[in-house]
Amino acid sequence: MSENVEEKPREEKEKGKTEKRKKEEKGIFSLYKIENNQVVRLRPTCERCGPGYFMADHGDRYTCGRCGFTRYKQIPEDTK
Numbered sequence: 673m674s675e676n677v678e679e680k681p682r683e684e685k686e687k688g689k690t691e692k693r694k695k696e697e698k699g700i701f702s703l704y705k706i707e708n709n710q711v712v713r714l715r716p717t718c719e720r721c722g723p724g725y726f727m728a729d730h731g732d733r734y735t736c737g738r739c740g741f742t743r744y745k746q747i748p749e750d751t752k
């Protein structure tokens with residue numbers, strides 16, 4: 673006589689948790705804009721690394737991801 677006790681842990685997977693990620697297409701297309709058949713650069717380029725190295729927009733300043741150069745935005749007083 674033996675008690676046959678089997679405990680099978682049931683793992684209930686929580687369903688319904690679906691993380692929705694916003695797809696933000698970041699690429700070369702977000703850096704350029706075409707205006708009047710002219711390519712306009714939306715980001716400044718790094719002064720150290722030269723043209724071709726864009727700087728990241730950090731709100732009030734731009735930083736270069738390559739050399740770490742930081743340049744603060746020059747806000748014209750007219751837009752106040």
Ligand SMILES: [Zn+2]
Binds near residue numbers: 718719721737740741
């Ligand atoms: Zn740089």
